[in-house]
Amino acid sequence: METTPIVRAAIIGCGGMARWHIRSMLQQSDTTRISVLCEPAEQSLTQAEQLFREAGIPVPPNQPDLHRLLRDHAGELDAAFIVTPHAYHHDQAKACLEAGLDVLLEKPMVMNAAEAQSLISARDRTGRTLVVAFPGSLSPQINIARRLLRSGNLGSLLSISATVWQEWGPGTAGTWRQQPELSGGGFLFDTGAHMLNTVAD
Incomplete structure (x- = not known):
């Protein structure tokens, strides 16, 4: 029987909405592995790490600088889930796409139409998947x-x-x-x- 490969994901941002998603993802360990976190705020990081402990899953490393995370970990990742304030979506998603990662981006996609077109162009140029989280x-x-x-x-x-x-x-x-x-x-x-x-x- 053929098995589906586990998606190795980075979580960019560990605030309240991200923690809601992390809880769900930790229950889907047969399809998804959270491999690294990117959170500069100590309180948000501590709260996210607690979710891993409660689930009995090792806490992944945190690299609060996205560019360093991509430099050091992109080869070990398949995707990034960006759950940050809206003003950061464009630059973070573009960097992840250009690093060769598929991107799941919390809504709204970006702040304006020019940023949206820029991300669409980056998606087309890199051939990666870009999905905005509109359930x-x-x-x-x-x-x-x-x-x-x-x-x-x-x-x-x-x-x-x-x-x-x-x-x-x-x-x-x-x-x-x-x-x-x-x-x-x-x-x-x-x-x-x-x-x-x-x-x-």
Whole structure:
């Protein structure tokens, strides 16, 4: 029986969302191995390392400098999962693609259209895979709705209305998510990006 090779991944950023993903990835050790971390903040790193200990899995090394990580570890990696503030996405993803890694990039992709085009060009040039983490695009319900709308069986699409409710303001108070220079624009660049992606699908 043929086995699927284990994907050796670097986690770039170990903040709250990254730790949510790490918990899930540690339960999928038959398909994924977190080989190295990249986190400069001691508190975030300590919290991420604790997840490995709780799972009984050796804590991978941390290299807080992405360029050193890529220099020293790229040959031992297949992919990078970038879970950092939005302002860093472009440069980090581009560096990982150019180092020969596939990239899973937390949403939103980047801060503006020029950065998006730059990453698409880097993906095309390197031949690596670049995926933005929009789970709605994989939703069976969204896929059924898309097929129905595109088939024309429901008639012409006249408008789309979308609503999302979240206590985003209080929940992100005092964090980088409310700093436009890092987040790109508040709620719309955060949870709102999922809604816009679903509408675009």
